Amino acid sequence: MRFLKQIPKLAWISGSFVFLFVLLTICAPWIANNAETGHFFPLVKFGPETADIFETEFLAAPDQVHLMGTDYVGRDVFARLVHGISNSLYFSLAVVAICLILGTIIGGIMGFFGGWIDLVLSRVMEIIGNFPIFLLQLTLLAFLSQGYGVLLFVMTLAGWIPYCRFVRAEFFKLRNQEFVLAAKALGASRTRIFFRHLLPNSLTPVIIYVPFDLSSTIISLGALSFLGFGEPINVASLGELLKQAKDHFLDAWWLAVFPGGALFLMTLSFSLFGASIRDLLDPRYSD
Amino acid sequence: MKNEFYALLILVILLPLTACNKSEKASAINESDYSGPPVKNDWMISWLSANPDTLNPVLNTDGYATQIFPLVFDTLLFWDAMTGKPTGRLAESWKISDSGLEYDFFIRKNAKFHDGSPVTAEDVKFSFDLIKDPKVDAAHIQNYFQSLKKVEVIGPYQVRFYLSESYFRHLIMLGLYEVLPKHIYAKGDFNTLPQNRAPVGSGPYILEKWDQGRSIELKRNPDYWGLSVPEWKDSYNFERIIFRIIMEESVAAMALKKGEIDILSPNPNQYVKDFVGPEFESKYYRLKYSTPDGNGFRFIGWNLQRKMFQSKKVRQALAMLLPREEINKKMYKELMTLSVGPLPQGSPKLDPSIKPIPYDQEAALKLLKEEGWTDSDGDGLLDKAGQPFKFEILFTAQSDEVERIALIYREALRRAGIQMDLKALEWTVFLKDITEGNFDTHMMAWGSSLDSDPYQIWHSSQSVKGGSNRIHYKNERVDEILTIARTTLDETKRNKLYQEFSRILAEEAPYVFVFERPNLLVASKRFRGVLPIGVLGPDGDKFFTPPGLELYGKLEAQ
Numbered sequence: 001m002r003f004l005k006q007i008p009k010l011a012w013i014s015g016s017f018v019f020l021f022v023l024l025t026i027c028a029p030w031i032a033n034n035a036e037t038g039h040f041f042p043l044v045k046f047g048p049e050t051a052d053i054f055e056t057e058f059l060a061a062p063d064q065v066h067l068m069g070t071d072y073v074g075r076d077v078f079a080r081l082v083h084g085i086s087n088s089l090y091f092s093l094a095v096v097a098i099c100l101i102l103g104t105i106i107g108g109i110m111g112f113f114g115g116w117i118d119l120v121l122s123r124v125m126e127i128i129g130n131f132p133i134f135l136l137q138l139t140l141l142a143f144l145s146q147g148y149g150v151l152l153f154v155m156t157l158a159g160w161i162p163y164c165r166f167v168r169a170e171f172f173k174l175r176n177q178e179f180v181l182a183a184k185a186l187g188a189s190r191t192r193i194f195f196r197h198l199l200p201n202s203l204t205p206v207i208i209y210v211p212f213d214l215s216s217t218i219i220s221l222g223a224l225s226f227l228g229f230g231e232p233i234n235v236a237s238l239g240e241l242l243k244q245a246k247d248h249f250l251d252a253w254w255l256a257v258f259p260g261g262a263l264f265l266m267t268l269s270f271s272l273f274g275a276s277i278r279d280l281l282d283p284r285y286s287d
Numbered sequence: 288m289k290n291e292f293y294a295l296l297i298l299v300i301l302l303p304l305t306a307c308n309k310s311e312k313a314s315a316i317n318e319s320d321y322s323g324p325p326v327k328n329d330w331m332i333s334w335l336s337a338n339p340d341t342l343n344p345v346l347n348t349d350g351y352a353t354q355i356f357p358l359v360f361d362t363l364l365f366w367d368a369m370t371g372k373p374t375g376r377l378a379e380s381w382k383i384s385d386s387g388l389e390y391d392f393f394i395r396k397n398a399k400f401h402d403g404s405p406v407t408a409e410d411v412k413f414s415f416d417l418i419k420d421p422k423v424d425a426a427h428i429q430n431y432f433q434s435l436k437k438v439e440v441i442g443p444y445q446v447r448f449y450l451s452e453s454y455f456r457h458l459i460m461l462g463l464y465e466v467l468p469k470h471i472y473a474k475g476d477f478n479t480l481p482q483n484r485a486p487v488g489s490g491p492y493i494l495e496k497w498d499q500g501r502s503i504e505l506k507r508n509p510d511y512w513g514l515s516v517p518e519w520k521d522s523y524n525f526e527r528i529i530f531r532i533i534m535e536e537s538v539a540a541m542a543l544k545k546g547e548i549d550i551l552s553p554n555p556n557q558y559v560k561d562f563v564g565p566e567f568e569s570k571y572y573r574l575k576y577s578t579p580d581g582n583g584f585r586f587i588g589w590n591l592q593r594k595m596f597q598s599k600k601v602r603q604a605l606a607m608l609l610p611r612e613e614i615n616k617k618m619y620k621e622l623m624t625l626s627v628g629p630l631p632q633g634s635p636k637l638d639p640s641i642k643p644i645p646y647d648q649e650a651a652l653k654l655l656k657e658e659g660w661t662d663s664d665g666d667g668l669l670d671k672a673g674q675p676f677k678f679e680i681l682f683t684a685q686s687d688e689v690e691r692i693a694l695i696y697r698e699a700l701r702r703a704g705i706q707m708d709l710k711a712l713e714w715t716v717f718l719k720d721i722t723e724g725n726f727d728t729h730m731m732a733w734g735s736s737l738d739s740d741p742y743q744i745w746h747s748s749q750s751v752k753g754g755s756n757r758i759h760y761k762n763e764r765v766d767e768i769l770t771i772a773r774t775t776l777d778e779t780k781r782n783k784l785y786q787e788f789s790r791i792l793a794e795e796a797p798y799v800f801v802f803e804r805p806n807l808l809v810a811s812k813r814f815r816g817v818l819p820i821g822v823l824g825p826d827g828d829k830f831f832t833p834p835g836l837e838l839y840g841k842l843e844a845q
Contacts, residue, residue: 050701053610054610054613058618072691228684233694233709234709247687248560250561
């Protein structure tokens, strides 16, 4: 219990927001859906993708039926918002997971073997890392067909680099320490040293980086969708709602306020949550 | 029809100097509430939606500069906005041989370029010869001048064109082509001349400054030869005409409301959304007008090489499934006219008995059933021979209007058991896909031009790569009509032929003709001469500011 008391307030608040968003993400189909089943669920009887072209007005202001109004083809903004949060979190998690695995493996190989392998991969990393990556993403997305596969590829293109740097540095730091040398002297195999001794001990900075990366991935996914290059058209996303808001900011404030607020809250809480974890895990940051 | 690329862009930025005939009754402006002669030192600030790549009319392909060319350059003829009739500009008169193969133009002897040198037949010949010059990047207009065999200088002020066939648009093509001064443009490589950035013509305005990506500023040519022509005495009343380059439509709308832009042609969305309200209408003319050739139309075109679209009934059913009335009501506040064919309703080329196809899901499903499309496996999608009714629509990502229509259509089709996937593409990728036939269906818009010729879009010979018949439409009678109509110089006979053509199109439904694009104009009420609107639209050359209302001339005097 004393440990819990040491956790600062900020961590509690940001943590609960993170929990809330995760909950929202998982429960999205029960929150807003147009499938006609259940008395209580779904809470809102509108799906994110079906436009009520005949039934509702386009760009209608929020009321009791449409809690956050309707968008430019009569879709329920609340439903799109919930599913937008859900989609962006799922997708960003996938991006971060791929980057993490890829970066860890490559960084591990670099740090473990060193030598020319490290040299070659370092140059590759520098080349990709120094590219104006957002512009590259836009160019690629403009010419490749729209879809999750392409988007995933484009977003992980440079995302693995930070993970790679962390793991590589940790490996370099650890590989000549006594416990590793001892393992070597005892005749442990390379695989064992890699997976049992080095890898678990180099993951702390990686774990700390995840929430920050998640929050920036959500932002860049939002930015891509805002520019029309993100998720496939018609899929609910925060960026897409904001794109609509750009053309209707004078006549439909709800298109800007709700998704903008959600994006802000989401990235802020993930960043703060990340900062809290870092403070807790890293003695250098604690005061 | 012009080159489609060009045409689409013209659509977006249609200028006050082109086309119209009925004005909206709503804005009744008292034309007589001023006295005295027009002020000559006011400015007019207009809008360009992008930076043009060049100000050379022969090389320009992007269409953004089409508002500027008629101000800086002169053409042999112009079509009077008030009467809609061809009138001499550089040409004092013209003569067409009985065969329709020789056109003679007699050039005004007092016409002068900006540098004071006279406009002669040599300059006219030089300008037209550029089109066929292999060293000049004019491939985009060569297509229109294929029948031009030779240009001959008969005398210093007389020029003759020899054509290989008679064609009703020849006078328009020859008459509306800009004449460049030979002694300036013949020096050096035409494609890279410095004059492509600083044009020299014979028009009423001179380029003063081109601030790349920000503005293009024109200054009145004080020695304009045309001022000596009595009919044009009251024209060109602005000391400066400034084109502000603003890429974002909503920003341009704001600039207009703040008074930083005086005049622009809004898109229908803006017109019903941004430019409304009593306060706005007290300060601005808000005009919607019709012209004989319209302002183009939006369409959904089926790739007729795909098997599922080869049936006429299926296409008719698909047309019935687009809820245009609903879109018009909810998106456009009833501004748009439902289109029935490639020409605006009321055009003499269109059979007046053709009525727009209403949204009717039941009738559509009946037609589809007759063709064998039913939901036999109960998955909610229509199918035929085990194939579900599923296709993809391509459109360009740049406009939110297109996306909205596509989303609404998708939903309406979904309710009828048809799955349409949406694919928004960048313009270049889109164009590549549709020219290569790499699409199921696509949504686009065609612009219009004076007395447009549907040949390029509908004749089966144009379904080759680079042609505009991208849906591979082929109908023998249509081919026949379009070929005969080209050489039929008698307008009534030609209109009869086109009426038959429009009936065939309405029956065959190769496109879903969505909406006619209305001609729209928003302009500061400080200007007079905007009303009455002529046959081809307001006459921009005759706009003026009455004394006391000028904004800019005063500033400069201080």
